[in-house]
Amino acid sequence: xxxxxxxxxxxxxxxxxxxxxxxxxxLRLAPGDPATAEGDLSxxxxxxxxAEWRHLKGMDQPLYTQYLxxxxxxxxxxxxxxLFDERPVRVLILEALPRTLLLTSLALVCTxxxxxxxxxxxxxxxxxxxxxxxxxxxxxxxxxxTFWVALVLLVLFGGGQFWHIFxxxxxxxxxxEDAALVVRGLDFIWHLVLPVCCxxxxxxxxxxxxxxxxxxxxxxxxxVRTARAKGLSERRVIWRHAWPNALxxxxxxxxxxxxxxxxxxxxxxxxxxxxxxxxLTFEAILRRDYPVILGVTALVxxxxxxxxxxxxxxxxxxxPRIRYPARPR
Amino acid sequence: xxxxxxxxISTTDVFRLLLQRRGGRAGLPGVVLLVLIATSxxxxxxxxxLLLSLGGHLYVLPNLFDPVALTAHSNQSLFxxxxxxxxxxxxxxxxxxxxQDKDELPLSPPSTRHLLGxxxxxxxxxxxxxxxxxxxxxxxxLSVLITITLGTVLGLTAGFVGGPIDAVISRASETMIAVxxxxxxxxxxxxxxxxxxxxxILVIALVSWARVARLVRAETLRLREMEFVTAAVALGFxxxxxxFHHILPNAMAPILVSATFGMASAILMEASLxxxxxxxxxxxxxxxxxxxxxxxxxxxxxxxIFPGAxxxxxxxxxxxxxxxxxxxxxxxxxxx
Numbered sequence: 064x065x066x067x068x069x070x071x072x073x074x075x076x077x078x079x080x081x082x083x084x085x086x087x088x089x090l091r092l093a094p095g096d097p098a099t100a101e102g103d104l105s106x107x108x109x110x111x112x113x114a115e116w117r118h119l120k121g122m123d124q125p126l127y128t129q130y131l132x133x134x135x136x137x138x139x140x141x142x143x144x145x146l147f148d149e150r151p152v153r154v155l156i157l158e159a160l161p162r163t164l165l166l167t168s169l170a171l172v173c174t175x176x177x178x179x180x181x182x183x184x185x186x187x188x189x190x191x192x193x194x195x196x197x198x199x200x201x202x203x204x205x206x207x208x209t210f211w212v213a214l215v216l217l218v219l220f221g222g223g224q225f226w227h228i229f230x231x232x233x234x235x236x237x238x239x240e241d242a243a244l245v246v247r248g249l250d251f252i253w254h255l256v257l258p259v260c261c262x263x264x265x266x267x268x269x270x271x272x273x274x275x276x277x278x279x280x281x282x283x284x285x286x287v288r289t290a291r292a293k294g295l296s297e298r299r300v301i302w303r304h305a306w307p308n309a310l311x312x313x314x315x316x317x318x319x320x321x322x323x324x325x326x327x328x329x330x331x332x333x334x335x336x337x338x339x340x341x342x343l344t345f346e347a348i349l350r351r352d353y354p355v356i357l358g359v360t361a362l363v364x365x366x367x368x369x370x371x372x373x374x375x376x377x378x379x380x381x382x383p384r385i386r387y388p389a390r391p392r
Numbered sequence: 393x394x395x396x397x398x399x400x401i402s403t404t405d406v407f408r409l410l411l412q413r414r415g416g417r418a419g420l421p422g423v424v425l426l427v428l429i430a431t432s433x434x435x436x437x438x439x440x441x442l443l444l445s446l447g448g449h450l451y452v453l454p455n456l457f458d459p460v461a462l463t464a465h466s467n468q469s470l471f472x473x474x475x476x477x478x479x480x481x482x483x484x485x486x487x488x489x490x491x492q493d494k495d496e497l498p499l500s501p502p503s504t505r506h507l508l509g510x511x512x513x514x515x516x517x518x519x520x521x522x523x524x525x526x527x528x529x530x531x532x533x534l535s536v537l538i539t540i541t542l543g544t545v546l547g548l549t550a551g552f553v554g555g556p557i558d559a560v561i562s563r564a565s566e567t568m569i570a571v572x573x574x575x576x577x578x579x580x581x582x583x584x585x586x587x588x589x590x591x592x593i594l595v596i597a598l599v600s601w602a603r604v605a606r607l608v609r610a611e612t613l614r615l616r617e618m619e620f621v622t623a624a625v626a627l628g629f630x631x632x633x634x635x636f637h638h639i640l641p642n643a644m645a646p647i648l649v650s651a652t653f654g655m656a657s658a659i660l661m662e663a664s665l666x667x668x669x670x671x672x673x674x675x676x677x678x679x680x681x682x683x684x685x686x687x688x689x690x691x692x693x694x695x696x697i698f699p700g701a702x703x704x705x706x707x708x709x710x711x712x713x714x715x716x717x718x719x720x721x722x723x724x725x726x727x728x
Contacts, residue, residue, distance in 0.1 A: 081567035089580055202715075206708040208660055210667045211700030214686060218693045231690075326572055330664060334687075344575060345668070348582035356579055360571060367570045 064380070071375055075368040082364040083137070083357060087130050090353040120146055133357060142358035147350055152358035155343060162234065163327035163339035169255065170262030171320060178267050179313065182274025186282060186309075187301050197271075205268035213261045213334040220257065229257050232336035258335045262328060266320075273316060277309035315377060321370035326363040409720045416716035422709025430525040437519035439466040439488030441480040446470075466491060487516035489523040489677040499692045509694035511685050517694060520677035521702055527678040528706060531593055531662040536654045538597035540647060543604025548635045548643075550605065551612025562609070565602035573599040574664060581670040592671040596658050604650055611643040645721035652714035656707045663703045679703050 117123045121132065136143045142152035185197045218224075221231040230236065234254045239247055281287065282305055290304045291297075325340065332341035340359060347355035410416030435442060440455040440462055454462045467486035474480070485507070487493060492514040493506070502509045508517040550561035580595050615621060616639070624634045665671035666680025674681060679699040686695035 077563055078567050078570055081563065082570050085567065086571070086576070086579060090583055202711070203708065206656070206704060206711050208663060208700065208703050208707065210664060210680075210683060211696070211703060214683060214690075214696045215700065218690050218696050221690055224691050224693060322572060326575065329574060329578065329668065333668065345578065348578050351583060360575060360579070363572055363575065364570045367572075371570075 064376075067379055068372070068376055071372055075372065078368060079361075079364055080134075083134070083361050084130065086357055086360045087133065087353075088126075090351070090356060091126060091129070133354070137361055142361065143354035145347075145355050146352045148352075148355075152354050155355060156340070156358060156362065159338060159340045159343040160325070162337055163332070163341065164324065166255070166258055166262060166331075166337065166339065167324045167327055169259050171266075171324065173259060173263040174266040174270055175313075177263070178270035179274050179310075181267065182271040182313075183278055183301060183306055183309075185271065185275045186278030187297075189279060189282075198275075201268040201271050204264045207264070209261055209265060209328065210330045210334065212264070213257070213331055216257050216260065217334065230254050234337055258331050258337060261331045261334075270313065270316060274309065274313050277312045278305065281305045281309045315374060318370040318374035318377070321373075322363050322367040325366045326359070406717070406720060410713070410716050413716040413719065415712040415719075419709045419712030419714075419716060422705060423713055426525055426529060426706055426709065429522060430529045433523045433526055435483055437485035437487060437489065437516070437522040438483050439468070439486070439491045441467055441470065441482050441486075443481040444470070445477075445479050446474070447478065468493070468495070485516060485519045485522065487519045489519045490515065490675060491519070499689060499695075501692075502694050508698050509692070511682065511692075511695060512689065517682065517698060520682055521679065521698060523677040524679045524682065524699070524702070525706075527589060527672055527676055528659045528662060528703075531589065531596065532655045532659045532710075535593045535596040535600070535658045536651050538593070539600040539604055539654055539658075540651050542597065542601040544608050544640070544643075544647060546601065547605040547608025548612050548639065551609040552616055552631070552635055552639065558609075561605065565605045568599065568602035569606075571599075573661070577661065577665060578668065578670065581665060589672055589676065592662055592665060596661050600654060600658070604647070604654075607646055607650055608643055611646055612639055615639045615642050649714055649718045649721055652710055652717055656710035656714065659710070660703070660707050 114123070121129060124132075133143055140153060142156070144151055145155060148155060181197055181201065185194045188194045216229075217231060220226050220228045230253060234251060235247065236250050236254075239250055242250075287300060287305050290300045295304070326344075327339045327341040329341035329345050331337070332339045333345055336342070344356060344359045347353075347359070407420075410420055429436065434455055435453070438455050441451070442453060444451040444454060444462070451458060451461065466488070467480070467482045468491075470478075470480055487506075493510060493516065494514070496506065496510055496514055498510060498512050498514045500506065500510045506516050506518070508521065511517055511520070546561050546565070550558040576599050577595050580598070581591065584591050621634060621638055624638050629638075662671060662678070663680035663683070666678045667683045669684055672678040672681055679702050682695060682699035686692060686699075689695070
């Protein structure tokens, strides 16, 4: 098992180098230059000051030196220094990450808390009107573009022509810094409602469909018939006997969600002006602050691979055939 | 060990079966409607009339056959200046997508003059919506075409040839899947100066080929073991002939399904990009661009509701069609 894990982890090294090299080359070879993009230096830079600036940032060295240097900064979890902020990318990420994690983990909990009952219910009521209605509902939700939902929520509840119930931007109201803890806490929760809604609904379709399929498979097995024959209530058959056996494939989905937890949503954070990972990336892209873009990409790529590894290991643990590859015929 | 599970279905069968399913019945007409709107956009919404009799001269579809003759005129100017005896037949929406209506305020709500209101530059929202369908459709079709071609060729090669070539292609596609698509797309669009529709199409294809390649590779690995491929090898056919005449036709079904879902996701991605301010320039009407214009002016609900509804309906139509198509074509789901 340990050897399998090591082998799998080693395979990710070229993938990681591939991802970062790809993004690095795209950023550095594309026309357009951080020195001339929007920023302090765009105020009429002279050729000399530009050259000096590039020298200062190490951008006048050969590309492979730059990349290797960046890779080394990755190994030490430093990720280089932002071109404009002058702070290490690690610091910027550590500042943004908690906000994103808070939003995405709340949304993840909501998604699973809603999707699991939805899926179980659909499966238990297979072929009935309830099943059709629930399946259609999640299908419609799946096709709703996030940016539209976010904007519609803002138009409806953010003080346009309709109601002004929820705040439009950020995670706290200005001027409330000295208020009582309870007030600030409520204010904080109030700010979270709309963004968490926007992050919750897209995953519903996928998760509930997985749960439904897994449930259907379990429900067709003999032990479920036995449980019913014993005269157990349908509720008990479904939730106590069948459901625990149909939970594993759904929990396996969590490994796929890992990069999303860390990377967040550019669109939701942009619409609600929440300074998390998504907005950090978005602004870095606008300014061509490539160390920041690279740092975020590296982090998200790493978590993707950790997620894949965890998923693979869980599968291998459940199925020994995967651990020992078959001999070539 | 492998059993033949490929089922031959003709194109007419596919359409008949599609229309038998609820998803197909709802989705397919939506797809057709979008194509109709996109192709006839110039006749549905234009600043030039469809028919015009001016000073005894009859113009038929002047924006199509005689674009230079009426450069100085628009529906609105003709309405004002026409002499007695002149007449015109205006299109359903008598405004062009970039025409600024001087007689109307910017951001005016829906009215009989502008059915879906105007945007911040006094342009008719409905006209921009109608013409925006072209961008969505063009980006969807072209990027899916490139994605499918690239993914199919790479997947076939990796699956059939195997060895180091397979390893390289597999690692490369794993790499592409490891980066979140929107991150990569944004990063590329951000650094490409004056990115236009062409760049959007290429970038969407760049981030989507890997999934198709993996799908086709898996399908090729399955088909490679079948007797008819062994027979083709024994007959001494060239690798290219086996790949494109024997394996590809049998792998077409999943490719087609993934192309349909690919349309939905490409259209969504283009809209997301335009919404974030990258991609389609403002001179081309696009649905995402309309929503981008709505950011910051939340009282203008018509700028939010209608373009978003168009994106939603389109994505939904393709997803429904794709879902129904998968039910029909995927033999693994057939017996469920």
